[in-house]
Amino acid sequence: MANRDLHLTRNIGIMAHIDAGKTTTSERILFYTGKTHKIGEVHDGAATMDWMAQEQERGITITSAATTCNWNYDGKSYKINLIDTPGHVDFTAEVERSLRVLDGAVATYSAADGVQPQSETVWRQADKYNVPRIGYVNKMDRSGANFFETVQQMKDILGANPIAIQIPIGAEENFKGVVDLIKMKAILWHDETMGAEYDVEEIPAELADEAAEWREKLVEGAANFDDEVMELYLEGKEISEEMLLRAIRKGCIAMECCPMLLGSSYKNKGVQPLLDYVCAFLPSPVDTQAIVGTNPDTDEEEDRKPSEDAPTSALAFKIATDPFMGRLVFFRVYSGKVVAGSYVYNPRSGKRERISRLFQMNSKQEIPMESIDAGDIGAGVGFKDIRTGDTLCDEKAPIVLESMTFPDTVISIAVEPKSQADVA
Template identity: 45%
Template sequence: MSADINLLRNIGIIAHIDAGKTTVTERMLYLSGAKHRVGRVDHGTTDTDDDPEEQERGITIFSACVKYRWDKYHINLLDTPGHVDFTAEVERCLRVLDGAVVVFSAREGVEAQSETVWRQADRYNVPRIVFINKMDREGADFDSVFNDIGPRLGGRPVAVELPVGQGPTHVNNPFRGVIDLVDLKFLQFDPETEGKEVRQTDIPDELMDDALLWREQLLETVCEIDEDAMALVMEDQEVPVDVIRKALRKGCIEQTIQPVLCGSALHGIGVQPLMTAVGHYLPSPLDRPPVEGFNPKKPDQQLIRKPDPTEPFSALVFKILPAKTGDNYWIRIYSGQLKQNSRVYCPNRDKKENVAQLWQIHASKKERDGQTETLAAGDICCVIGPRFAITGDTLCDTQNQIELPSITFADTVLSMAIEPENTGDRKKLDDTLDMLRRQDPTFRAVDNEELGQTIISGMGELHLEVIQHRLTRDFGLNVKFYKPRVNYRETIGGTADVIGVCNRQMGATQMFARLSVRVSPLEDSSATPIVFDRLPPDTLLQGDVRHAAIQELRDRAEGGGVLAGFPLSGIKLEAYDAEVSEEGGIEEVAFRIAAGDAFDKALEKAGPVLLEPIMKVEVTTPEDYMGELVGDLQQRRALIAATETRGAMTVITAHAPLKELFGYSSAVRSLSQGRAGSSMEPLGYQPAPKEDAHSFQF
């Protein structure tokens, strides 16, 4: 890895499914010389989709890291999934990246998952550039995609390239190259060398007017960012290329603009300029703010770490790949240096960890001959040796401790009961599920002792299907699988005041306690329950007994509701009065019992409500099939939120209960003769039909 952190780029490729992320990654590896043959997604020969499940389905499921050099730059590139079921892979990658390339299909444009990954990048303040891919596809429309980025994503796109032609070779004006608006040159890519040879010529006269119009828009943006450029324009002088690039870089890093390029990754058209743009416009670790954290021994003490090898060591674990020879911990080093055979501290677990080996990463494996002695600030690498840390944990210097913000993941929405075919497989199944939990932070597995089953939960049908295949094919387990069920939640319909009572004879002791509790709904029905201690300061209930009563309410709120034991959300509990016996003492057990009694009474009196998860569904279809698809959605209790025309296709946006969407992608293909496609993402929760309240148990 480069000793100059200025030349390091930690980037991710993010997009909607099938926009061409993995193809872009493969082409970058080939053009940089990191591999000698271009892999194909449809042939299952790509470097980053190296899992059998990915090769069979032709989609990315697991994030992968590759390294290459381009020009003077050293690139760590993370290829991420596009399917919403695996959005956690995008979440964890964006948490540790400095920049991103957002890929859009020139035909489909800004799609549902495009919006999701863009919002994720916003949340982590990740600067990004845009690549409009598949310009050689039927129905490609550069202008339409470009013009959608502002209103749909809240971005500010700035074109630095224009396509020459659009669509495949049989149309009147096929896609055959790009115009570089910075250098004002026409770039053509040799098909014989799969895009390795680029021919740069003057822009043809018939294209010059259009190019100058777009370049004028580019210069207007540059002048807003850079005063030197503004002064040159005011004096009617030519703005040098290096001034334009400097301004675009500044705007990109400050996230006020997103430079836009275009091409066809499948044929190598426009990928070399994209690789150059990564170096020109996306930030190095030095261009990003220092990472912030706190002293784990003094949580109120805020700390920062600069991306400097001389600072105390700090890093974040963002992925764990279990292995027989020792789990592979993928980390991003934010400050200091990490040496092989050293000791570090994990503040989240309050444990010291060994760093036995350091490796560079290629795809999902350790890079061949990639073991190294030392790595420094800015690097992304694999560590072997830790045993206690989990995804989102910090590793830091043992003497200069810091805890960095962790990674938050969405709640699971779908569950399934499983059990081993025979008792002999129980231990192996438990060990395997534990390993999968460490690898995938959105996967849950909880034993149901009453039924003798294990309930596994995930982000959707495809997520659970992949888990099934891994258990049976990869780990050779004989497991029974039951029908997937939706993960509901429970809340309340109103406000209630109740008094919880304990009046019991225990041995020779008469225990008495009363606790007054008010329960009310929160504005956000999906919010985590909160409990307040509103007991008067002069109450007889003090110390450990008071704490026990409040803690019992918190413990019960973190448990299940009264309908079917689903997680509670959107409720507020307030303990505001207590009464003790005049004769007996104040017993901690008595007030725990009274608090539990108050909790049950409060939920019943306030009116328990079942909440079902709602998905945002986006269907892209030819106009001919729109009526049948809308009718089918309405039968699934969907609310049609919007319809719009994008080129030759119609896009239907709907909000539908997850319960009604099992097998929906197959239904869409059937209703449209395979010509429509769909995607979905979690939207929120809403009250479920009353009849659903009686059919929860597995």
């Protein structure tokens, strides 16, 4: 892990309304990146990311599940820390705590249902934490699927600036693939290989005019984020693929646009380009602003850059109970590094905590690590006094990072025993 290029790390989450296909998409990501060798289906209760018995029984995501995978893009190996979040409104606090520590997100929509109420809620949560995002219109094989209607709803309902990177080849039961408007090529998937193989071909003649029209919209939108692209666009000159990628990346990281992709994760179509554009457009830890916190001794603001040479600062964003190891604390390291067996300082409690063991997670599977470095997400055990939102830092350079706020409960229920005997 030492000397890993942080430019090649992506900390992302998948967020959406319930039943838009977040976990199904996550399962395909794990399969195509080689993390799993069999696709687990949500409806079979076999999804890797839905590891709780209650999730498998109901076919929904209840807790945010984290995993780490690698993807080769543009000749480089990218490390992707992926968090699959719940879509149900009852578990929106899980989304809140995840977005607080992510650098980017994939906003997923059902092509048949468009922008739904919880889609709007998680969009506002991402705005709150300044999380850049790309859009993925899933379920293009469903009856009533309409990519263009969903893109329009993003403008009308979310006030977003979606830029279509792809357009569909067919829809509903005739959905076959996508036209990539940056490469101006058609991508068609092989059903017999579960989408692992696909062909890149010339754009079908019947889609040539539509592709040219949407390509023009893409170039016009990209020109707003890059002066060189704008100059070439106004002069009517050819704009290279690299320049378009650079311009759209600028707009995405500045949260001035949302690149839009599409597919059908269940039918194994669209996930590989999604991974490509996660690497191309979403920010790395060094692309985001330095984390700002408060020095508890002076009450003055300080910032920490994502460097292993800086003093350690990390934020605990989730606490889970493991049946074998007890309390498992998930945290994001913003600067420095956290080493197994070392001590960190908790400014809230004023105590030092020894982290006995460190892990990176693959859903419920723990992968032992010697250290979790700046820009990375991991989990640890051994904490005595820890709460969600606590800062972990170097005792010689204390800092308190901004915590997270949770939405009010929709409904509260309490169970009271009739007698003390009922407690047992």
